[in-house]
Amino acid sequence: MLPDLPHAIVLLGNYVVVPGLAYAAQLALGALGITLVFGILRFANLAHGDLMAFGTMVAVLVTWQFQAWGLGLGPLPTGLLALPVAILAASAAALAADRLVFRYYRRVHSAPIVLVMASVGVMFILNGIVRFIIGPDDQSFSDGARFIIRAREFRQLTGLEEGLAIKTTQCLTVAVAVVVVAALFWFLQRTRTGKSMRAYSDNEDLALLSGINPDRVVAITWIIAASLAAIAGTLYGLDKSFKPFTYFQLLLPMFAAAIVGGIGQPLGAIAGGFIVAFSELTVTYAYKKFLHYLLPDAWEPTGLAQLLSTDYKFAVSFVILVLVLLFRPTGLFRGRLL
Amino acid sequence: MSFLEARNMTGGYGGADILNGCTISVDRGEIAVIVGPNGAGKSTAMKAVFGMLQLRTGSVRLAGTDITRLSPQDRVHRGMAFVPQTSNVFVTMTVQENLEMGAFLRRDDISGTMERVFALFPVLRDKRQQPAGELSGGQRQQVAIGRALMTEPVLLMLDEPTAGVSPMVMDDLFARMIEIRREGIAILMAEQNARQALGIADTGYVLVTGENRYTDTGAALLADPDVRRAFLGG
Numbered sequence: 001m002l003p004d005l006p007h008a009i010v011l012l013g014n015y016v017v018v019p020g021l022a023y024a025a026q027l028a029l030g031a032l033g034i035t036l037v038f039g040i041l042r043f044a045n046l047a048h049g050d051l052m053a054f055g056t057m058v059a060v061l062v063t064w065q066f067q068a069w070g071l072g073l074g075p076l077p078t079g080l081l082a083l084p085v086a087i088l089a090a091s092a093a094a095l096a097a098d099r100l101v102f103r104y105y106r107r108v109h110s111a112p113i114v115l116v117m118a119s120v121g122v123m124f125i126l127n128g129i130v131r132f133i134i135g136p137d138d139q140s141f142s143d144g145a146r147f148i149i150r151a152r153e154f155r156q157l158t159g160l161e162e163g164l165a166i167k168t169t170q171c172l173t174v175a176v177a178v179v180v181v182a183a184l185f186w187f188l189q190r191t192r193t194g195k196s197m198r199a200y201s202d203n204e205d206l207a208l209l210s211g212i213n214p215d216r217v218v219a220i221t222w223i224i225a226a227s228l229a230a231i232a233g234t235l236y237g238l239d240k241s242f243k244p245f246t247y248f249q250l251l252l253p254m255f256a257a258a259i260v261g262g263i264g265q266p267l268g269a270i271a272g273g274f275i276v277a278f279s280e281l282t283v284t285y286a287y288k289k290f291l292h293y294l295l296p297d298a299w300e301p302t303g304l305a306q307l308l309s310t311d312y313k314f315a316v317s318f319v320i321l322v323l324v325l326l327f328r329p330t331g332l333f334r335g336r337l338l
Numbered sequence: 339m340s341f342l343e344a345r346n347m348t349g350g351y352g353g354a355d356i357l358n359g360c361t362i363s364v365d366r367g368e369i370a371v372i373v374g375p376n377g378a379g380k381s382t383a384m385k386a387v388f389g390m391l392q393l394r395t396g397s398v399r400l401a402g403t404d405i406t407r408l409s410p411q412d413r414v415h416r417g418m419a420f421v422p423q424t425s426n427v428f429v430t431m432t433v434q435e436n437l438e439m440g441a442f443l444r445r446d447d448i449s450g451t452m453e454r455v456f457a458l459f460p461v462l463r464d465k466r467q468q469p470a471g472e473l474s475g476g477q478r479q480q481v482a483i484g485r486a487l488m489t490e491p492v493l494l495m496l497d498e499p500t501a502g503v504s505p506m507v508m509d510d511l512f513a514r515m516i517e518i519r520r521e522g523i524a525i526l527m528a529e530q531n532a533r534q535a536l537g538i539a540d541t542g543y544v545l546v547t548g549e550n551r552y553t554d555t556g557a558a559l560l561a562d563p564d565v566r567r568a569f570l571g572g
Contacts, residue, residue, distance in 0.1 A: 192438075192442075195431070195435055195438060195439065196439065196442060198428075198430065198431060198435075199428050199431060199435075199439045199442075201430075202428040202429060202430045202431060203425055203427075203428050203429070205422070205425065206422070206425065206426060206427070206428060206485075207428075207439070208410065208411060209410065209414065209420055209422070210414075210439050210440055210442045210443075210485070211411055211414045211415070211442050211443035211489075212439070212442050
């Protein structure tokens with residue numbers, strides 16, 4: 001039998017490429033927030049995952065309220081309508097954390113590691129607030145049309161035996177991510193405020209000598225990072241489901257993405273998101289059926305042909321993190337050293 | 339009374355005083371140069387004038403107003419500009435963006451000022467879209483001075499602007515200072531290359547252990563046998 005390329009490609013598309021793109025977009029948005037906070041405030045904010053959970057929790061609660069009122073967006077999820085509220089809530093939480101915790105350590109010029117430890121405290125507080133309000137359980141808040149193309153429709157359309165399903169939330173995730181990233185880069189490259197943020201990140205002392213107001217730069221950074229966190233979290237929750245613990249776990253792949261790309265480099269965070277997401281998926285995917293389409297029957301593997309069980313998917317981020325820190329600590333885009 | 343008057347400054351970074359009654363003044367359209375051996379407190383004096391150092395005693399007056407208690411940012415508002423010795427450009431930003439950041443406080447049209455900077459340093463016009471970190475040492479210094487000029491300052495302060503550049507670049511930078519002086523700007527700089535710097539100085543201050551040792555016109559200091567022997571290598 002000849003290799004069956006169309007079926008193999010569709011199979012991989014369905015299980016790796018499509019979910020990978022959505023996951024990569026979610027990680028990239030999260031990593032962008034981490035990298036911006038690091039660039040401006042010069043510490044690794046470990047509370048970012050739980051800030052994401054906090055924003056998403058607000059999106060879930062507001063979605064439920066909107067659903068109760070009968071408000072919706074038709075085929076699109078109601079969560080999209082709740083997103084602005086989630087963004088406001090996450091920004092308020094980040095600004096409050098800065099005012100109550102981080103600002104003090106900045107004023108006394110603490111070492112970065114002290115700020116990192118303070119962010120662990122903020123992480124636990126946000127963590128507690130989220131569990132207190134919505135509980136630790138899985139919450140589903142996705143509604144609207146679930147699929148753009150169902151596997152069955154795809155099979156009928158193409159006459160292939162393998163199906164390719166594309167979920168509305170996957171498409172939405174990628175579309176929203178593209179718009180948000182484009183807006184962010186326009187802001188950083190073209191606007192006065194965006195340039196002043198880059199200047200502050202580049203050379204704090206010189207930025208002060210130029211009359212750039214550090215308090216304003218810091219506040220805007222928190223608002224942007226929190227907005228990105230709320231957007232990434234809500235998209236992730238719509239795509240999968242919302243469970244506070246999962247968001248805490250996302251911290252590792254998001255940090256891996258930020259560091260692979262070069263921390264402090266927005267472009268690197270996006271590249272890093274893709275690298276981490278696709279590494280995770282390609283390493284944990286079972287290739288048995290894929291090889292069945294490509295190899296002669298006699299060579300077909302008897303096992304699952306899976307390199308790593310999905311239970312160990314976080315190990316992938318961890319390995320990437322360790323390798324990058326060992327061999328190219330500045331990351332792909334020459335960011336700062338942690 | 340001079341345009342800038344820093345009188346009797348004493349102070350340091352917490353420990354022992356580095357400045358011990360140092361006095362410096364400069365008028366508009368003049369170049370004043372602070373020279374002296376390593377550790378004499380040249381850079382510290384510059385920082386003190388700019389408010390980056392808490393003074394124990396003494397005062398700084400600009401255009402007759404006491405600014406001793408003002409923060410560096412507030413001094414920028416008053417028309418002072420400072421070019422630090424190191425890390426004086428935004429390396430990841432383009433030349434043009436560096437100049438734009440220099441003018442951050444201004445809300446009016448800055449294109450005229452940018453044109454004047456480009457006229458002063460023509461090479462920057464060609465490199466305007468290049469990140470400042472990719473430029474040569476001399477060109478970086480030009481960006482750093484250009485950035486400081488973007489606020490249209492009345493007093494330009496430079497901390498060892500020729501440190502680490504070639505003699506040719508140094509001559510060129512000093513020639514530009516003379517051009518800037520012609521615009522009626524007061525220039526105060528600390529310099530390690532004492533002989534060349536005193537050559538363009540209207541006033542020279544020889545600082546030793548944070549005190550004024552000799553103060554005179556640049557030419558007079560260059561001619562003084564004691565100064566030559568002790569500080570200019572004969």
